[in-house]
Amino acid sequence: MTARLLSTVALGVALALPAGAFNLDPRFTDADGDLIADIPTDESEWVDPAVLVFAYTPVEDPAVYEDVWAEFLDHMSDVTGKPIQFFPVQSNAAQLEAMRAGRLHVAAVNTGGNPIAVACAGFRPFAMMAAEDGSFGYEMEIITYPGSGIETLEDLDGRQLAFTSETSNSGFKAPQALLESEFGLLVDENYTPAFSGGHDNSILGVANQDYDAAAIANSVLTRMEARGVVSRDDLVTIYKSDTFPTSGYGTVYNLHPELQEKIQDAFFSFEWEGTGLEREFGAQNESQFIPITFQENWAVIRQIDAAMGVTYTCN
Known part of the structure; x- marks a missing residue:
């Protein structure tokens, strides 16, 4: 079997041919056409966990990054009023599986993994790291x-x-x-x-x-x-x-909408100076979180998937 047709291990998601338009799993709705799952209209479907679980994208040894994110997670705890648990995921597959199972609430998803997270796990990316002048990537x-x-x-x-x-x-x-x-x-x-x-x-x-x-x-x-x-x-x-674009930061679709707003506020109000994020990501001139949309900023990634004949079928 060639690498092109290797099945994606995450969640039983398969790479299928031929490619079509980007579609969400049928269990999600997209009434506004922004290509991400809508927050449920039925309040009984909202999730308001006692502890928020955060995971950074598993591009390197996750143990390195627990300290890097410590000050930010303290800040997000202050803004949301909830304790935050750092989840050291070992693979993209584990991250997506945890998100789909409701064990992961806030995450950084790698660039190529955003489409599958959006389509199959209800991921709602809203932020990205950027330089002081707003440039990113x-x-x-x-x-x-x-x-x-x-x-x-x-x-x-x-x-x-x-x-x-x-x-x-x-x-x-x-x-x-x-x-x-x-x-x-x-x-x-x-x-x-x-x-x-x-x-x-x-x-x-x-x-x-x-x-x-x-x-x-x-x-x-x-x-x-x-x-x-x-x-x-x-x-x-x-x-x-x-x-x-770099990794997208976002929440799962069914978190309580007020909690989703507080999480976004935490990202955009965080002061980087003197923190682990500045020490780690300042090396690549990143110093802030900026707002993004999956529809606009990930268009080139969806085009690459289409060129490769990739669609996502969520089991």
């Missing part, structure tokens, strides 16, 4: 190591390329679509895929020469370099994409 890079013999994308023919996971935009969808559409390089025919499970694993795998090359989000590489985990001297970039 990251690029997909394909990296190798010095002396690998890979200098161009064409040199990947006959070599191994590490992806992260099937739901990742920069770690799978965008590079596979690029290599096939622009360079005629087919997975399993022209190059051998490997799945590392995360951008940090792919980066370290290339630096240690365990993989010939890897497709990664350069925002993760920037943070790892700032922490001294990896050196740019051990890596060579052979391709850099246009800019993509």
Whole structure:
């Protein structure tokens, strides 16, 4: 089975062909046409948990990020009046499963995972990290190591390329679509895929020469370099994409609407200076949360899915 047709492990969600318009699971409604699940009109369906559970997108070791988010979670607790539990999810699949099961209320979902979270888990993204001037985003890079013999994308023919996971935009969808559409390089025919499970694993795998090359989000590489985990001297970039949106922050659709508003207020009122978020994400010039919409900011990601023939069927 080729990587293109690998079933997505999260929630029994399958990649199906051919692609059509973006649709939500039938259990959700979208009366206003903004492509995200409406908050239920029946108040009996609203959820008002005693403890709010938050998860950061599992792009790196989640243990690193519990301290990074500590001040923000204290702030969100003050704004909402509820204790906050940090949920260290190990995979995109675990994050989506927890969201669908009602065990996860607030989350950062990786760029490529936003469509499946919106369609199948009722995720309502409303914010994204940005620089002081409002600019945002990251690029997909394909990296190798010095002396690998890979200098161009064409040199990947006959070599191994590490992806992260099937739901990742920069770690799978965008590079596979690029290599096939622009360079005629087919997975399993022209190059051998490997799945590392995360951008940090792919980066370290290339630096240690365990993989010939890897497709990664350069925002993760920037943070790892700032922490001294990896050196740019051990890596060579052979391709850099246009800019993509970063992880989307949002809530599940059926949280009490007043609670959803308080959570949004917590994001947009948080002062970054001197906090773990500033120390970690300042390395990539991010210093605030800005409002976004899935309909507008994720249009390019939905286009990539359509180009790959991907639709989401939620079981």
